[in-house]
Every structure is written in structure tokens, then in C-alpha cells.
Amino acid sequence: MARRYDPERRQRIIDAAIRVVGEKGIAGLSHRSVAAEADVPLGSTTYHFKTLDDLMVAALRQANEGYARTVLARGALQDPESDLAAELAALGSEWFAGDRTGLEVEYELYLAALRRPALRPVAAEWAEGFADCLALRTDPVTARALVALIDGICLQVLLTGAPYDEEYTREVLARVIG
Amino acid sequence: MARRYDPERRQRIIDAAIRVVGEKGIAGLSHRSVAAEADVPLGSTTYHFKTLDDLMVAALRQANEGYARTVLARGALQDPESDLAAELAALGSEWFAGDRTGLEVEYELYLAALRRPALRPVAAEWAEGFADCLALRTDPVTARALVALIDGICLQVLLTGAPYDEEYTREVLARVIG
DNA sequence: ATCCCATGTGTACTAGCGTACACATGGATA
DNA sequence: TATCCATGTGTACGCTAGTACACATGGGAT
Numbered sequence: 001m002a003r004r005y006d007p008e009r010r011q012r013i014i015d016a017a018i019r020v021v022g023e024k025g026i027a028g029l030s031h032r033s034v035a036a037e038a039d040v041p042l043g044s045t046t047y048h049f050k051t052l053d054d055l056m057v058a059a060l061r062q063a064n065e066g067y068a069r070t071v072l073a074r075g076a077l078q079d080p081e082s083d084l085a086a087e088l089a090a091l092g093s094e095w096f097a098g099d100r101t102g103l104e105v106e107y108e109l110y111l112a113a114l115r116r117p118a119l120r121p122v123a124a125e126w127a128e129g130f131a132d133c134l135a136l137r138t139d140p141v142t143a144r145a146l147v148a149l150i151d152g153i154c155l156q157v158l159l160t161g162a163p164y165d166e167e168y169t170r171e172v173l174a175r176v177i178g
Numbered sequence: 179m180a181r182r183y184d185p186e187r188r189q190r191i192i193d194a195a196i197r198v199v200g201e202k203g204i205a206g207l208s209h210r211s212v213a214a215e216a217d218v219p220l221g222s223t224t225y226h227f228k229t230l231d232d233l234m235v236a237a238l239r240q241a242n243e244g245y246a247r248t249v250l251a252r253g254a255l256q257d258p259e260s261d262l263a264a265e266l267a268a269l270g271s272e273w274f275a276g277d278r279t280g281l282e283v284e285y286e287l288y289l290a291a292l293r294r295p296a297l298r299p300v301a302a303e304w305a306e307g308f309a310d311c312l313a314l315r316t317d318p319v320t321a322r323a324l325v326a327l328i329d330g331i332c333l334q335v336l337l338t339g340a341p342y343d344e345e346y347t348r349e350v351l352a353r354v355i356g
Numbered sequence: 357a358t359c360c361c362a363t364g365t366g367t368a369c370t371a372g373c374g375t376a377c378a379c380a381t382g383g384a385t386a
Numbered sequence: 387t388a389t390c391c392a393t394g395t396g397t398a399c400g401c402t403a404g405t406a407c408a409c410a411t412g413g414g415a416t
Contacts, residue, residue: 005363005412025293027205030403041365046405048363104292111289113337114282115203124338144334145327145350152330156322159291160302172323176353183382183393208373219395224375226393 010048013038017059022101026108029056053118060109060119064126067106070094071133084137085177088150089170096157096164107158127151138177145176184218188226191216195237200279204286207234231296238287238297242304245284248272249311262315263355266328267348274335274342285336305329316355323354 006012016038020029029052031045038045049055074091076082095103110126113119127147134143149172157164184190194216198207207230209223216223227233252269254260273281291301305325312321327350335342 009363027293031405032403043365043367043407044363052404108292110337111292111333114286114289114333115205120337120339124340127334127338141346141349145331145346145353148330148334148350149323149327149354150330151333152326152328153323155289155292155329155333156305156326159288159298160305161298162302168319168323171319172326172354175323175356176327176350178353187393209375210373220374221377221395221397222393230374 009040009044013040013045013048013055014058014062017055018063018105021059021108022105026056026112053116056109056112056116057118057122060106060112060122061125063102063106063109064122064129066102067095067126068129071130077133078136080137083170084134085170085174088134088146088173089166092150092154092164092169093166095154100158103154104158107154142177146173149173149176187218187222191218191223191226191233192236192240195233196241196283199237199286200283204234204290231294234287234290234294235296235300237283238290238300239303241280241284241287242300242307244280245273245304246307249308255311256314258315261348262312263348263352266312266324266351267344270328270332270342270347271344273332278336281332282336285332320355324351327351327354 013034017029017034020033020037024033031049031052032042034055035042035045045055049058071077071091074087074094076087077084077091109119110123113123127144131140131143131147134146137143138146150169153164153169153172156162191212195207195212198211198215202211209227209230210220212233213220213223223233227236249255249269252265252272254265255262255269287297288301288304291297305322309318309321309325312324315321316324328347331342331347331350334340
């Protein structure tokens with residue numbers, strides 16, 4: 001019995017869940033599919049995560065942390081001298097560059113909060129955390145609006161297949177900043 | 179057997195699908211659950227809609243038409259003298275007033291396009307149709323941004339459970355209009 | 357050193373799913 | 387009127403799901 005007493009078992013299950021959502025979407029997420037992806041027995045996924053909602057909460061929280069890091073990594077966002085709209089539009093370009101799987105996973109789990117109350121606090125954490133970060137450069141109301149507009153623009157791109165337009169994004173974000 | 183040769187069978191199945199999504203979410207949508215809700219045999223739902231995607235396409239299209247009517251019904255939107263931002267913010271209040279089930283169904287199907295390519299053209303129809311309508315009062319770029327911002331604001335409300343704030347919405351929409 | 361219990365493993369049960377298919381029926385067409 | 391085929395009905399199959407549970411194991415508290 002290899003891998004008994006695996007101290008990272010729980011973490012590996014979360015990572016596997018994120019990969020499953022990336023490959024098959026939330027509809028393809030099950031205790032069994034995650035167990036197979038993580039190479040652990042079925043009972044192990046049900047032991048660590050009693051319900052799929054629990055697992056999605058953990059996965060969304062982890063995805064949020066990843067995107068929070070990409071925001072934090074863009075240090076210029078904190079620099080009062082930088083062009084906030086341009087920085088945010090460039091952040092969007094970074095998100096959409098290359099493989100979009102990560103972004104799709106983030107949004108799929110985020111949007112799942114619509115029907116899964118358990119996810120709502122985690123979705124709210126993301127929105128508020130991002131807004132708090134932006135509020136350092138502007139007022140809270142504007143910060144909330146920026147988050148909403150960025151969400152809306154990202155969704156239009158993901159849902160309709162339209163290309164991401166950084167210059168357009170910068171322009172309209174700048175209007176909200178006023 | 180009663181109800182043989184039911185000329186509205188297909189329509190009744192679509193209506194039932196929308197009710198099922200409203201009650202149980204897309205996750206609860208199946209040929210069987212819809213058949214039960216529409217009070218038709220299983221074979222009837224699979225006959226009219228070969229796949230669930232087909233059924234979701236029909237349901238989203240119908241939901242879109244309903245919301246398009248609420249937009250058109252707000253005649254003041256077309257009136258060049260009216261305050262566009264205020265009218266749109268009021269439209270949001272109308273959407274959120276009372277039972278939100280309809281709005282949740284609309285967004286749940288709309289957002290499902292993220293993972294279901296079959297729904298993307300229908301999602302794009304909604305976004306473009308709404309934007310085209312707004313473009314009558316402003317330019318196409320601003321119209322698109324307004325749709326994105328409205329989507330973002332509605333989602334924040336639905337996902338995080340925050341209340342809908344008409345005055346805040348009017349204020350930030352006005353900034354985008356410039 | 358002993359024991360407990362958090363953790364890990366394997367399997368079985370029941371329910372619901374999409375799918376397929378054989379057959380029924382009667383409006384539309386010729 | 388005779389025929390055809392779009393539409394309607396009922397049932398069965400194989401698959402996957404969540405859940406439950408009995409049992410195994412060994413790290414850490416005592």
C-alpha cells in the first residue's frame with residue numbers, strides 16, 4: 001500500500017479537483033473523477049471532503065489565492081504614479097495570454113456560487129479582496145465598480161468568444177476612475 | 179392516451195426546463211426531470227431535444243427574449259431626452275425586484291456558455307442585442323462597456339448576496355457614458 | 357510500551373442518468 | 387380513401403453517481 005500516511009493527501013486532492021474542472025468542467029467533477037485524477041481511492045476523497053461543495057470551496061479558495069498573487073505581483077498597481085486603468089488592462093492581458101484554462105476554472109468555480117450558497121462567501125472574499133486592493137489607489141465605490149467592470153469584460157470574452165481588447169479595457173476602466 | 183398530438187408539446191417542454199433550472203439549477207436539469215415537470219413521457223423530451231445542450235439553447239433563447247422585452251418595454255431608453263444611466267439603473271431595480279428566480283435562470287444559462295460552446299452564440303446574441311439597443315443612445319464602444327458593467331454588477335449581487343444599489347449603479351454607469 | 361483514533365482502503369448498494377428501440381397513432385398528403 | 391411519417395409512448399440496458407460501512411494501519415499521546 002504505497003502512499004499511506006500521505007501528509008499532502010488533502011492538498012493533492014484539491015489540485016486534482018482543479019485539474020478536473022479545467023479538463024471537464026464542474027459537470028465532470030465527482031468524488032470518483034477526482035480520486036482517479038489524484039490517484040487515491042474513492043474513500044479518500046469522500047473522507048477529506050464530505051460533499052462536492054466542500055471540495056469546490058477549497059478549490060475556489062486556492063484558485064482565488066493564485067489570482068490574488070498575480071494582482072499583488074503587479075507591484076505597479078500600488079504605485080500612485082502608475083496609470084491604474086492601464087495596469088489593470090495589462091493585468092487582463094496577462095490573464096488571457098496563453099492557456100486560458102486557469103482563468104476558466106477560476107470563473108467556473110466563482111460563477112458556481114450563483115447556485116451554491118456554500119461558495120458565496122468565498123466568491124465574496126475574492127471580490128472584496130480585489131476591491132480592497134484597488135481601494136488603495138482610489139475610493140471604495142470606484143474600486144467596487146472597477147471589479148464589476150473587469151468581471152463583466154472578462155465574462156464577455158469568455159462567454160462569447162470575443163477577443164480581449166486591452167486598449168478598449170483601459171479606456172473604459174479610465175472612465176470609471178474618472 | 180390524453181394529450182396525443184399536442185401542438186405545443188415542444189414549447190411546454192422548454193417552459194418546464196426553465197422551471198426546473200429555476201428550482202434545481204442546471205445541475206438538476208435532465209431529460210427525466212424535465213419530462214416529469216412537463217408531464218410528458220421521457221421519450222418525448224429526447225425526441226424534441228436530442229441533447230440537453232439543445233434544450234438549454236432553446237431555454238436560454240427564450241429567457242433572452244423575455245429580458246429583451248423588459249428592455250424594450252422601458253421606452254424611455256430610446257428617448258434621447260432621458261437619463262440613460264438612470265434608466266438602466268432602474269431597469270436593474272426592476273430585474274431584482276421581487277422574485278429573482280427568473281434572473282437567476284437567465285444568468286445560469288448565460289454563464290453556462292463558459293463550458294458549453296453550443297450556448298455561446300446564444301449568449302453572444304444577448305450581449306450584442308442589448309449593446310445594439312444601447313448603441314442607439316451612445317456609441318458602440320460605450321454600449322459594449324455598459325453591458326459589461328451591468329453584467330458585472332448583477333453578478334456581484336447574485337454571487338455575493340450583496341444588495342442591489344440603484345444609485346451606485348446609476349453613478350458608475352454615468353461615468354462610463356462620460 | 358500501549359492504545360486510541362485520525363487516516364487510508366476496498367466494496368457493495370441504490371438511485372438517476374442518457375440512450376436505444378419497438379411499437380402506437382392519426383393528420384397530411386396524394 | 388389509402389398511405390406515410392412525424393410525433394407520441396413505454397421499457398430496458400449499461401453506466402456513473404453519492405453514500406455507507408467494515409476493516410487496516412501506524413503516529414502520537416499517555
